[in-house]
Amino acid sequence: MQRRKFVQLAGLGAGALMLPMSMMGNEIPVEALLDPGMDVAMKKKLADVALNTAKSMGASYADARIGRYLNQYVFTREDKVQNTVNTESFGIGIRVIADGTWGFASTNEVNEEGIKKATQQAVAIAKANSKIQKEPVILAPVASHGEVSWKTPIKKDFKEVPVSEKVDLLLGANAAAMDNGASFVNSALFMVNEQKYFASTEGSYIDQDIHRIWPTFGVTAVDREAGKFKSRDALSAPMGMGYEYLDGLASEKVEGPNGLILYRNSYDMIEDAKNAALQAKEKLSAKSVDPGKYDLALEPNHLGLTIHESVGHPLELDRVLGYEANYAGTSFATLDKWKSGDFKYGSDIVNLVADKTQPHSLGAVGYDDEGVKTKKWDLVRNGILTNYQAIRDQVHIIDQNESHGCCYSESWNDVQFQRMPNVSLEPGKEKYSIHDMIKDIENGIYIAGRGSYSIDQQRYNFQFGGTLFYEIKDGEIAGMLDDVAYQSNTQEFWNSCTKICDKDDYRMFGSFFDGKGQPPQVSAVSHGCSTARFDDVNVINTGRTV
Amino acid sequence: MAIYTKEEARQLMEKAMSFSKADDCLISLSGSESGNIRYARNTVSTSGHRSNQSLVVESSFGKKTGTATIDEFDDASLEKVVRRSEELAQLSPENPEYMPPLGPQTYDESKSYVKATAEISPEYRARVAGTSIDAAAAKDVTAAGFLNDSAGFNAIMNSKGLFAYSQDTNVNFTVTMRSNDGTGSGWVTRDFNDVNKFDPAEASKVAIDKAVMSRQARAIEPGKYTVILEPAAADGLLSGLRGAVNARTADEGRSFMSKGDGTKLGEKIVDERVTIYSDPLDPRVPSSTWNGEGTPLKKTTWIEDGVVKNLAYSRFWADKQGAQLVPFPSNFIMEGGSATREELIKSTKRGILVTRLWYIRSVDPQTLLYTGLTRDGTFYIEDGEIKYPVKNFRFNESPIIMLNNLEELGEQERIDGSLIPYMKIRDFTFTSLSDAV
Numbered sequence: 001m002q003r004r005k006f007v008q009l010a011g012l013g014a015g016a017l018m019l020p021m022s023m024m025g026n027e028i029p030v031e032a033l034l035d036p037g038m039d040v041a042m043k044k045k046l047a048d049v050a051l052n053t054a055k056s057m058g059a060s061y062a063d064a065r066i067g068r069y070l071n072q073y074v075f076t077r078e079d080k081v082q083n084t085v086n087t088e089s090f091g092i093g094i095r096v097i098a099d100g101t102w103g104f105a106s107t108n109e110v111n112e113e114g115i116k117k118a119t120q121q122a123v124a125i126a127k128a129n130s131k132i133q134k135e136p137v138i139l140a141p142v143a144s145h146g147e148v149s150w151k152t153p154i155k156k157d158f159k160e161v162p163v164s165e166k167v168d169l170l171l172g173a174n175a176a177a178m179d180n181g182a183s184f185v186n187s188a189l190f191m192v193n194e195q196k197y198f199a200s201t202e203g204s205y206i207d208q209d210i211h212r213i214w215p216t217f218g219v220t221a222v223d224r225e226a227g228k229f230k231s232r233d234a235l236s237a238p239m240g241m242g243y244e245y246l247d248g249l250a251s252e253k254v255e256g257p258n259g260l261i262l263y264r265n266s267y268d269m270i271e272d273a274k275n276a277a278l279q280a281k282e283k284l285s286a287k288s289v290d291p292g293k294y295d296l297a298l299e300p301n302h303l304g305l306t307i308h309e310s311v312g313h314p315l316e317l318d319r320v321l322g323y324e325a326n327y328a329g330t331s332f333a334t335l336d337k338w339k340s341g342d343f344k345y346g347s348d349i350v351n352l353v354a355d356k357t358q359p360h361s362l363g364a365v366g367y368d369d370e371g372v373k374t375k376k377w378d379l380v381r382n383g384i385l386t387n388y389q390a391i392r393d394q395v396h397i398i399d400q401n402e403s404h405g406c407c408y409s410e411s412w413n414d415v416q417f418q419r420m421p422n423v424s425l426e427p428g429k430e431k432y433s434i435h436d437m438i439k440d441i442e443n444g445i446y447i448a449g450r451g452s453y454s455i456d457q458q459r460y461n462f463q464f465g466g467t468l469f470y471e472i473k474d475g476e477i478a479g480m481l482d483d484v485a486y487q488s489n490t491q492e493f494w495n496s497c498t499k500i501c502d503k504d505d506y507r508m509f510g511s512f513f514d515g516k517g518q519p520p521q522v523s524a525v526s527h528g529c530s531t532a533r534f535d536d537v538n539v540i541n542t543g544r545t546v
Numbered sequence: 547m548a549i550y551t552k553e554e555a556r557q558l559m560e561k562a563m564s565f566s567k568a569d570d571c572l573i574s575l576s577g578s579e580s581g582n583i584r585y586a587r588n589t590v591s592t593s594g595h596r597s598n599q600s601l602v603v604e605s606s607f608g609k610k611t612g613t614a615t616i617d618e619f620d621d622a623s624l625e626k627v628v629r630r631s632e633e634l635a636q637l638s639p640e641n642p643e644y645m646p647p648l649g650p651q652t653y654d655e656s657k658s659y660v661k662a663t664a665e666i667s668p669e670y671r672a673r674v675a676g677t678s679i680d681a682a683a684a685k686d687v688t689a690a691g692f693l694n695d696s697a698g699f700n701a702i703m704n705s706k707g708l709f710a711y712s713q714d715t716n717v718n719f720t721v722t723m724r725s726n727d728g729t730g731s732g733w734v735t736r737d738f739n740d741v742n743k744f745d746p747a748e749a750s751k752v753a754i755d756k757a758v759m760s761r762q763a764r765a766i767e768p769g770k771y772t773v774i775l776e777p778a779a780a781d782g783l784l785s786g787l788r789g790a791v792n793a794r795t796a797d798e799g800r801s802f803m804s805k806g807d808g809t810k811l812g813e814k815i816v817d818e819r820v821t822i823y824s825d826p827l828d829p830r831v832p833s834s835t836w837n838g839e840g841t842p843l844k845k846t847t848w849i850e851d852g853v854v855k856n857l858a859y860s861r862f863w864a865d866k867q868g869a870q871l872v873p874f875p876s877n878f879i880m881e882g883g884s885a886t887r888e889e890l891i892k893s894t895k896r897g898i899l900v901t902r903l904w905y906i907r908s909v910d911p912q913t914l915l916y917t918g919l920t921r922d923g924t925f926y927i928e929d930g931e932i933k934y935p936v937k938n939f940r941f942n943e944s945p946i947i948m949l950n951n952l953e954e955l956g957e958q959e960r961i962d963g964s965l966i967p968y969m970k971i972r973d974f975t976f977t978s979l980s981d982a983v
Contacts, residue, residue, distance in 0.1 A: 026600075026615045029634060081639045104594060108617070125593060128668065132676060134589040167639070184798060222799040224807055229800040229912060323586045325690035326722040326733075329904075332981070415592055454907040454940075456919045461940055461980035463917050465909060485909065485917070487940065487978050518584050518692040519594075540977065544913040546802070546946045 028088045030072070033159040037068045037090070037195055038110070040207050044147070047199035049112050050094045053119040055201065059096040059126070061139060062119070063200035063370060066092045066110065067412035070193040072158060076170040077186045078178060084163055091412040094119045098126035100136030102393075104415040140395045140403050142372050144203030150366025152211040153359070154242025158191040161243045169215075169246065173273035177219045180277035183229070187217035187273070190238070190512060192524075196369075204371040212362055212524055213245050214238035214512045215269050221280035230283035230482075232276040233467055235301055235449055236267045238510035238524060240362045254505065256299065257438055257446055258470055258477045264507050265360050279468060279480075286482040289469070291541045295444035296486060296534045297437050302466045303425070304509020304527035305450045310490040311345075311352050312423040312527065314459035315379050317390040321397065327518050329457025332490065333385060335398070343385040346494030351426040352380040354389055356405055361422045361526035362510045363406075369416040372405035379423065383495070391418045410521040417517060424508075424528035428500035434531045437499060444472040445484060445539065450509070452485065463487045465542070483543035493534060501530035548577035548599045548698075549664070552711040555701040558601075558619055563703060565628040568605035568635060570647050571705040574838070575601045578698030579664070583671040586690035588679045593671065605631040609644040612637070643862045647704040648840045656712065658832040660740040663715035664697035671695075678721055678750040687730075687757050689750070691721030695741065702840055710836045717741045718962075721750055722922060723757040724983070730763075730935070731983050732756025733902060733922035735778055737962055739832055756901060756923035763935040763983070766926060768976040772897035774890050774927070777959040777966040779920075782903040784966065786914050787822075787945040788878055791848055793857035797867065802914045802946070803857060810854050816949035818852040819883075824875035830958075831965055833876040841873045848875075852949075882967025883955035890956050890970050892930040897970070899925040899932060903941070914944045919980055938983075939976035948974065 047064040054062035069089040075082040091108035092115060103126025107118040170187045177185040194210040215236050222229045239245050248268030256262050261275060298306065314331040318324055337343040346352075356363055356374035367373055370392055378386045388398060391407040409416035438446065449467025456462070469481040488496075510526040550558070559573050577599035584592045604613045605628065612634025616627040674693050682689035694717070701711040718737045724730065732753040738744050775783075790796075796803035796810070803810050825845040826833045835843050839861065847855045856872050864871040891899065901923035909915040920938045927933065948971050956968030 026617070027602075027613050027634075029630065080642055082641070082643075084638070102592065104592065121595075125668075128672070129590050129593060132590050132672065132679070135587070184800065220800050224799050227804070227806060229804070231911075321587070322688065322690060322724070323591060325586060325688075325724060326584075326692055326720055329982075330724075413596075415594070452907045452909045452917065454905045454917045454919070456938065456940075456980045456982035457904060457921055458982035460982050461919065461938075461978060463940060463942075463978075483910075489981070519582060519694065540942070542909045542915060542942065544910065544915050544944060544947070546913045546944055 026088055028086050030086050030163055032088065033070050033072065033086055040197070043197040044199065044205050046110060046112070046115055047197065047205070049115045050092065050119045051199060051201050053116050054094065054096045054123060057098070057120065057123045059098045059123055061097040061201055062094065063198065064092055064094050065369060065409065065412055066197040068195040069411055070159070072191045074163065074166050074170060074189045076167070076174060078174055078184065079171060081167055089411060092118065093409065093412040093415065094122045095415060096122045096126055097137050098123050099130035101126045101130035101133045102137060103129065106413045137393050138396045139392045140401050142202050142392060142403065145206060145367070145371065145373065146203065147205045149207040151209040152240055152364065154211050154244065156243035158211070158213060158243045159193065169269060173217060173269045176270045176274040177277040180274050181221060181281045182219045182277035183222040184220040185217055185273065190214040198367065198369065198371055200371050202371060206367045206371060208366060210365060211242055212238060212240055213243065215246060215267060217273055217276070219273065219276040219280050221277065221284055223284045226284070228284055230280050232280040232283065233449060234276065235262060235272055236269065237301060237508050238362055238512040239360050239508070240364045240526070241360050254507065256434060256448065260448060262299065262301065262507065282480050283482055286480040288483045288543050289481045289539060289541050291539055293536045294539050295441050296537050297434070297441060297444060297446045297472065297531055298534065299446065299448035299531050300507040300529045301449050301509050302447050303529050303532055305453055306464055307423055307425055307527040307529060308511055308525070309453055309455045310459060310462060310493065311379065312420045312525070314490065315388050316418060316420060317388040317394045317398065318418045320388060324516065328516055332458045332460050338385050338388065344383055344495060345380045345385045345491060346383045347497045348383045349428065349500060350380055350383045350494055350497050352423060353377070353426060354379050354404065354421040354423050356421045358422050358526065358528065361508060362524035363422040363526055368405040368407045369409050370407040372403045372407065374405040377404060389418060389421060394418065408523050410523060414521050419516065419523045420514065420525050422526045422528070425500065425532065427503040427506045427530040430502065432499065432502050434501055434505055437501060437531060437533055438472055438477065439475040441472045441533070442474055445481060446470040446472055446477070447484070460489050462490065483541045484539060485542050486537045486539050488537055493537065496534045496536060497532055498535050499533040501532070503530065505530035548579050548597050549713070550575070550577060550699055555699065555711055556709060559701060559703040561621065562601065562603065562624040562628060563705065565625045566605065566705060568607055568632050570606040572604040572647055573601065573703045576698065576700045578696055580694065580696035581666060581668065581671060582692065582694040583675050584692045585675045585679060588683055588688050590675055601627065603627050603631040605635045606644065607635050609640040609642065610635050610638045611641055611644060645861045645865065647706045648708050650707045651710070651840055651842050653710055653842050654827055654835045656826050656832045656835045657829065658739050658834065659713035660715050663695060663717055663739065663741040666695045666717070666741060674746045677746045681747060681750045682723055682754060685754050685758060686726045687723045687754050688726060689721055689723055691719070694718045704840065708840045710840050712834050712836070714834065715739055717744055719744065719746065719749060721753050723753040725757045725761050727761065729983055730757045730761035731922045732760060735961065737960060759925070760923050760935040763937045765937045765979055768939055768978050770973040770975055772894060772953065772970065772972045773974040774894065774897060774899045774968065774970050776901055777961050777968060778902045779900040780969050781961040781964065781966045782906050782918065783916060783943065783945045783948060784880065786908065786916050790914060791858050793859045793869070794863045796857055802912065803854070809857060811857055813854055814852045815854055815946060816849065816852045817952040819952060819955060820849055820852050820949050821847070821881040822849040823847040823879055824877055825879055826876050828879060831877045831879065831960055831963055833963060837873050841871065843873055843876055846872060846875060878964040880966055882958040885954060885956040885968070887956065887968055890954060890968055891927055891932060894927045894930060894970065897927045898936065899927055909942065914946050915942060916944065917942045919982070938980040940978045940980060941975060942977045943975050
């Protein structure tokens with residue numbers, strides 16, 4: 001069923017094509033989004049059924065996650081609404097350790113009988129798999145939190161904003177793009193509310209209410225005569241915020257080079273759509289880049305994805321250990337490099353931190369999906385590799401006794417595992433703006449927004465593109481470029497970082513649908529940084545004639 | 547029991563349809579059972595089982611459509627889901643691209659369901675993992691693999707009397723084998739409708755041999771090379787070409803298939819030995835003979851002797867353009883030649899054998915330029931023999947340029963539900979080296 005529903009949506013535009021099946025649920029009327037759902041006392045009672053059943057069957061540990069996942073999506077193109085979708089998914093996932101082995105089962109029958117049956121299945125799977133288990137599970141200790149709750153600090157709940165207001169916003173953005181010369185525009189709003197209840201045999205009962213939002217569009221300009229087309233995507237970021245992200249506050253705008261308008265924690269979609277159309281048209285006649293070495297000034301909405309691919313993924317401990325070898329791959333950042341204590345991941349000014357508490361970020365929660373209170377920790381300090389991302393059953397491998405609190409499952413239906421926390425580059429300490437940076441560059445390129453991204457399975461060699469490229473000549477912007485991609489090696493790249501703008505330039509990039517695991521699960525994660533400079537990077541020309 | 551027979555499905559859907567008061571109603575019913583096992587570090591990591599069933603009702607009044615879903619099938623639930631979809635339809639904005647339902651159709655029967663696959667047990671999955679792990683351990687290699695099997699059915703019925711039903715089964719297996727010295731890696735993929743065709747020992751051996759053979763790879767200069775792409779590698783780049791058969795984006799001027807005010811339909815775009823078609827009845831890759839709105843799927847040729855023969859038109863776009871409806875395909879078959887992998891190697895003076903391409907991303911949709919890397923077994927060939935393993939390369943290449951530089955096509959293999967041949971390509975563009983194993 002989910003596959004068929006996915007196919008129906010997939011016909012509706014480029015945004016919908018990316019929608020993972022797991023983000024779907026049963027379609028519901030929009031009013032039902034406001035239904036408060038099951039009360040906490042009932043959730044505790046039912047979670048205890050799972051925990052007690054597991055213990056009675058000999059499990060040494062158990063946790064239960066009762067999840068209600070509400071999604072609202074709106075898709076439009078030009079002057080048409082293609083679809084509005086409201087979905088709900090509700091169920092319970094039970095994870096146990098029996099005979100030193102994990103077992104997991106889930107059910108949408110959230111009642112005593114259904115939960116008992118699923119728990120029995122989880123224990124049976126654990127016992128069956130223990131026969132070929134060679135590495136018994138070792139769990140790091142965790143505090144018992146008792147009954148606690150956490151909520152994303154939002155100002156406007158998307159569920160209370162009428163669909164008509166959302167449709168008007170998207171159609172308004174589309175009109176702004178079309179009025180300014182776009183040939184086509186697709187726009188979408190993705191809104192997510194995870195209502196998660198976690199209970200474990202460690203004595204925690206955690207109720208969380210998590211919100212995320214992502215407004216986005218793609219604008220295309222076509223020159224029929226020249227037989228060319230160019231696109232410019234939105235410069236928004238998915239955020240861990242409410243509908244207030246769409247207020248478009250002037251105080252949250254940042255002026256980039258060449259009059260470019262960039263956004264911090266508030267987004268003006270109509271203004272960005274208008275600029276997108278003008279810039280897409282400008283791209284049609286932009287100069288094709290001369291390949292060679294350039295100093296790059298990378299804008300946060302672009303550099304965030306570079307951080308995601310070249311720092312976030314290689315420092316996932318499960319990848320380092322080989323658990324993801326058959327899918328995403330392993331990592332160059334092996335344990336011996338970390339143990340040496342002097343592995344130079346980047347230059348001295350490079351400080352990369354993992355943080356599950358950062359306000360407005362996609363990864364911010366009070367507690368992770370195995371009941372660990374979230375925190376912030378260093379991954380790279382003064383350029384040296386200092387730590388990984390690890391959860392309760394992994395930290396003993398790196399001689400630590402406290403989980404980092406970055407365990408996550410995309411739904412009640414899937415088992416939780418280690419997922420990337422927000423990973424961010426600390427801003428420079430000295431006062432230094434993007435305009436100062438451009439003045440200091442003789443021969444360079446300023447790159448804004450995400451583009452084509454590809455990196456190898458151990459995260460050494462990458463080739464990244466962007467949305468907008470501007471040539472920098474002798475300290476000034478010399479015009480728009482096209483056909484730009486840079487190729488580098490992770491360690492060489494981060495060691496070529498020579499300047500980072502200060503905190504006034506700090507913004508977040510986000511990935512709403514980051515995939516990992518088999519069967520694959522998605523998670524949402526943010527990456528903050530200020531514009532940073534990287535010297536002597538190899539730039540290739542991607543133009544071809546066919 | 548999540549798998550309904552044709553008659554059980556029809557009866558249930560007729561019951562639901564009897565509650566409909568909308569102008570048009572489309573009901574979809576589906577169910578599936580699937581199981582999986584995942585292993586890594588030569589031990590099992592996770593395994594699971596899923597059972598899903600659901601009924602989707604799409605009701606329309608004029609061009610206003612509403613959809614509702616349910617997974618309980620008693621009479622009261624069926625009536626509730628129909629009413630809910632009708633309420634949602636009344637509240638929806640008009641969809642200018644709405645197409646009224648099709649009338650009754652006749653469909654071919656595709657043999658995509660195999661009982662043995664539907665009967666796969668948890669013990670079978672554990673045996674597959676065990677076979678793979680034991681074979682790896684015996685060769686000083688570490689296995690990480692994933693086996694997923696599923697059995698399901700799909701049915702649709704609409705208020706104009708259309709009814710379609712199909713069943714299918716699938717088993718998908720991949721395993722990555724890494725040598726314990728960390729310098730070699732091999733990989734294999736297998737997928738079938740019929741589990742009896744799957745030999746986990748044979749598949750695991752292919753990946754283990756590549757892991758052992760690819761140890762201590764040498765670095766050679768990137769540049770233009772003759773390559774032999776194994777079918778999994780070729781499939782990665784061909785998927786870009788498949789996405790380009792959409793008539794609408796071509797007509798809109800924003801696709802590789804656009805040309806001036808028209809499209810490249812009828813134009814020769816690749817070597818004349820290239821023929822690509824879809825056929826849901828091909829016994830090697832059987833697939834559904836109808837799509838989600840009930841359009842029959844037939845054998846369709848996309849590229850014949852290098853010439854674009856068809857672009858895919860949705861019902862809306864065909865109607866708007868006055869063109870014939872050409873549904874999007876459910877599989878792809880590229881015609882091959884008779885040469886085996888070994889014969890292709892033997893006839894190569896100097897070249898690179900590629901197992902697979904990884905992290906493939908679009909660089910320029912205008913030219914279908916893609917980038918990505920080789921992975922899990924890349925070898926240097928000289929004078930008709932594999933001489934030594936080489937470090938992985940990054941490529942920047944377009945399937946169009948690649949299929950114009952065709953040297954020879956070899957035997958076909960099934961990859962992810964499609965049939966793809968081995969192919970030898972000259973002047974394939976590698977732009978940099980990667981240290982990744």
